[in-house]
Amino acid sequence: MKTLCDDPRAEPPSPPSPPADGECCESECGDACIWTDYYEARARYEQALAEWRARQREQ
Template identity: 50%
Template sequence: MPRATPKDDPQPVPPAQPDLDDCCHSGCNPCVFDLYDEALERYQSALAEWQARQAALKVQKVRTVHARPSKPRTRR
């Protein structure tokens, strides 16, 4: 079974925060800042899920390392 690598599950990238000049200040619905807030919430959720997966992978790696049978030691 192939092992998962960071390339298989990259860390989520935060959304780019809009500049104050990106808003037209005319009360648009949705405003660019509303869209940013929604994207930020999705990012934070995705980041939390990614961090949980990474933590589970670390636990799995530790269990795999500790579960390997040790070789009998021989004297030379």
């Protein structure tokens, strides 16, 4: 079954926004850090972008 994400005409995914200045508490809170969340979202974005680009080449 095709989904909207499979539509080759779909727009590319949008990258996540990094935390704003002052959002990080600088307490090295590990997995709870907003930078950790950002880097995980960035990795998901990179994967989605690679998949989108592959669909564009298949057209």
